[in-house]
Amino acid sequence: MKLRLKNLHLVQGPFELRMDLETTGDVIGIFGKSGAGKTSLLELVAGLRQPQTGRIEIDGTVLTDRARGFSIPLERRGVGYVPQDLALFPHLSVLKNVTYGKSATNSSGVKISFDHVIEVLEIETLLERSIGQLSGGQKQRVAFARALLAQPRLLLLDEPLASLDHELKLKIIPYLGRIRDEFHLPMLYVTHAPDEVVALCDQVLVLQEGRCVHLSPPLEIFEATTSMALKPGILGENPNA
Amino acid sequence: MNAEDAQVIGFTLATAALSTLIILPFGIGLAWLLARAKWPGKSLVETVVAMPLVMPPVATGLILLNVLGRHGLLGIGARKFFGTEIVFTWKAVVASMAVMSFPFLVRASRLAFEEINPRLEQVARTLGSGRARVFFGITLPLAARGLIAGTVWAFARALGEFGATILVAGNIPGRTTTMAIAIYSDIQLGDEGHAYQLLGVSAVLAFVAVSLGNRFFPWGEKR
Numbered sequence: 002m003k004l005r006l007k008n009l010h011l012v013q014g015p016f017e018l019r020m021d022l023e024t025t026g027d028v029i030g031i032f033g034k035s036g037a038g039k040t041s042l043l044e045l046v047a048g049l050r051q052p053q054t055g056r057i058e059i060d061g062t063v064l065t066d067r068a069r070g071f072s073i074p075l076e077r078r079g080v081g082y083v084p085q086d087l088a089l090f091p092h093l094s095v096l097k098n099v100t101y102g103k104s105a106t107n108s109s110g111v112k113i114s115f116d117h118v119i120e121v122l123e124i125e126t127l128l129e130r131s132i133g134q135l136s137g138g139q140k141q142r143v144a145f146a147r148a149l150l151a152q153p154r155l156l157l158l159d160e161p162l163a164s165l166d167h168e169l170k171l172k173i174i175p176y177l178g179r180i181r182d183e184f185h186l187p188m189l190y191v192t193h194a195p196d197e198v199v200a201l202c203d204q205v206l207v208l209q210e211g212r213c214v215h216l217s218p219p220l221e222i223f224e225a226t227t228s229m230a231l232k233p234g235i236l237g238e239n240p241n242a
Numbered sequence: 243m244n245a246e247d248a249q250v251i252g253f254t255l256a257t258a259a260l261s262t263l264i265i266l267p268f269g270i271g272l273a274w275l276l277a278r279a280k281w282p283g284k285s286l287v288e289t290v291v292a293m294p295l296v297m298p299p300v301a302t303g304l305i306l307l308n309v310l311g312r313h314g315l316l317g318i319g320a321r322k323f324f325g326t327e328i329v330f331t332w333k334a335v336v337a338s339m340a341v342m343s344f345p346f347l348v349r350a351s352r353l354a355f356e357e358i359n360p361r362l363e364q365v366a367r368t369l370g371s372g373r374a375r376v377f378f379g380i381t382l383p384l385a386a387r388g389l390i391a392g393t394v395w396a397f398a399r400a401l402g403e404f405g406a407t408i409l410v411a412g413n414i415p416g417r418t419t420t421m422a423i424a425i426y427s428d429i430q431l432g433d434e435g436h437a438y439q440l441l442g443v444s445a446v447l448a449f450v451a452v453s454l455g456n457r458f459f460p461w462g463e464k465r
Contacts, residue, residue, distance in 0.1 A: 102369030
């Protein structure tokens, strides 16, 4: 995936995001402290927010171009968005949740099959359950399945593991790896956890106060995969201290 | 209980049901707009809609009389396009009930919409659904309990409507007399026994409606 953010500028109250960059990667991590602008950037790509100025391009497709007053509507943007709270539909069964986007897409354009997703994410036994009957980890997998079955061109994951304890997180990371390897879908992956970045991403944007302060492969950013401390000078301080 | 009483009870139930049905799409639509959209004049509309809650019902009735009467905008329109009069007919009863119960429907529905996490609607749209499919497939089912509660309360308010109705529709036996007006009329005429009979029916209907409303009110458990 080639992500191009041209003169992107978003102002929201006291917060300001400015970005002008171009990067390539299958899974691009968006890393930074709380309030750095990670979620705002993801929401700009998803189309949930509109920037004051700028252009967002994915693999040559313009998603938003304020100069031309152009923005692909949410429903035609082709992004599989998984927010931090997952936003599973509580009144629908697991099956209806995961097929919600599938029924809105043209079946002739289907590249990701239902059976394949169910198998990879191991949710076959959950399909008849209601959302309230699922554990945290099961909800995560259902949210991933729902996003995948909408046949997106890009997956946007907003801190998908932030609410899970360490043990559960270790169980879910391999599923994300499988999504990356089985479906070959580019991902933008927001996180503030270095271990997730190292395990999943091949490029990382490090954000600070709405600016991209560093862009490189994860191992060039972190001191060592064991300590997960940022190298000196990346943020001007160590966020893990 | 005689045939006349049965007619009054039936007429009250029918006009209250009709007025509730009429305000339903407008009330739910406006509640959604108030809960989810930003638009110029929103706070003004919000205030105007809530006014019947605090204004004397007779004052609201006077406004309605001016709007629906022979020289009123809607009165002239009804005569010109439908060849019909509104005031002092069953239509005036329905109109008074609709205006007086509208704020109840809008308030409960608005709360129901505001309780829904907007993220659910946003995600539904990113999954390829247009606004209409999101509204009918996600928003409406999730707000259903609050909307039903609002509908039941609006119906209950319509059942008890008196002040505006007496001014706009009068008390014409067999044509515009509702239970509330019949009770008032009985007291005026000194027939207290009959008034208490109708009071009993009104109390039972109100009890059932409010119980149903509370049962569907989704935030009842929190209180």
